[in-house]
Amino acid sequence: MTLSKMLEGVPVTKMFQTMYGKMVLTHEVEVRGVQYDSRKIERDNLFVAIRGTATDGHKFIDQAVARGATVVVLEDDKAIPDSFFMHAGVVKIVVSDSRKTLALLAANFYDHPSAKLRLVGVTGTNGKTTTTYLIKSILETSGERVGLIGTIAHMIGKETFPATHTTPESLELNQLLATMVAKGCSAAVMEVSSHSLAMHRVLGLDFSVGVFTNLTQDHLDFHGSMDQYFGAKQILFNGMSSLSYAVLNNDDSSGARIAERSKAKRVTYGVSSAADFQAQDIELSVQGARFSIRHAGASTTASSSLTGRFNVSNILAAYAAGVALGVPQRKIVEGIENLKVVHGRFEQIASPLGWTAIIDYAHTPDALENCLQTIRELLPDQSRGKVVTVFGCGGNRDRGKRPIMGRIAAELSDTVIITSDNPRNEDPQAIIDEVMGGVVKGKQVHTEVDRRKAIKLALGLAHSGDVVLVAGKGHENYQVVGNTRHHFDDREEIESAIRAAS
Known part of the structure; x- marks a missing residue:
């Protein structure tokens, strides 16, 4: 892919394009890969220097160039002088935020795979994993091949891959979504952690549906306060388009506020509060849950081997997401019943x-x-x-x-x-x-x-x-x-x- 195509929609502060004393044009530079780990650089790769929590990628620019990088993206213009890049025959690109830039470059390089999928993002303190598995089961029951990205594992159809993060870094995330597209997936469901939102890992992704489960105390070592934690969760909905749906938990006090700046169409669900999708006549046992879902003046009975009121809430969220995605009601109910257990969840x-x-x-x-x-x-x-x-x-x-x-x-x-x-x-x-x-x-x-x-x-x-x-x-x-x-x-x-x- 040419550098000019790679940079489409990417804000650039400065570009130094003099290689060996000669000005080069971005459409003349071919990029064969993107990396933020200098150890993985190969010939004609683009290297993004990121300031991480443990180390600073700017310290490894010379190593990336030595390994064959022909383009370097960095935040600190003074980290390495322009003369180094000129004599090394490398294009230097200065940006205001390397993490945001990495996400945009990754989406460009992999040809925006999220736009080729019906992508569902689930965020919240608790319930993300179970809700994503429920939505995956609903979509598969309706006949789709579905990818999943989450805490337990990443999946493409029935293939399972180990997960090191709930939400991968933007580069690996776009690569994984592109693989899903290549392997015939029409939809993907992913857990979207607050860390990934704060660190811009999902920037540039095209979500069809965003689901909010709840917000309770966690990760304050990273976010510092509940207000900042809430602000991170809100990023998912702020980036959604008017064609998408925000599925919100009305039982949580944050539910009404989380999508207040979003262009997405809003639908609500609730176990104990009035909502577009409301649970009624709840029966719980060790064997599972059975209850009615009231929506648009009609009532549907749902049964699941998952039990507990918290799982009733998760099931409601998945049901509402299924409706937003246009899945027939009977397939939604069948998909809920088909999911028997989620590993390590009750x-x-x-x-x-x-x-x-x-x-x-x-x-x-x-x-x-x-x-x-x-x-x-x-x-x-x-x-x-x-x-x-x-x-x-x-x-x-x-x-x-x-x-x-x-x-x-x-x-x-x-x-x-x-x-x-x-x-x-x-x-x-x-x-x-x-x-x-x-x-x-x-x-x-x-x-x-x-x-x-x-x-x-x-x-x-x-x-x-x-x-x-x-x-x-x-x-x-x-x-x-x-x-x-x-x-x-x-x-x-x-x-x-x-x-x-x-």
């Missing part, structure tokens, strides 16, 4: 001894409270045994939520075991001590730094009729200690304990 494992373990990704106060309230709602006091909760809080993340989660777990559980999540570069015991700061005296709370021992302790306390909630990691099959990932899977630990007791 995932139940029954023991031969009569107790049940539940694995959930709940790592925020709201998600943990929803899980525990659902357990209590599904298992009334007169027939329920004890609720034992095992959880921890991640290191190098929002510290403010730690005592809040400690209080919630202690209030809604009979026994709590506070342990490690992904301690990263923090002292695991110090994290536990901060969680304990929210626990009211007199509650039955144990602490155990070793997550494996904590799970064994919890399962050892369980008897027939008891429920053990193992929260925080869900689908994850690793634990991050320091800067190292060690294999660890809550499901494997629970299944191992069941085998040992059999």
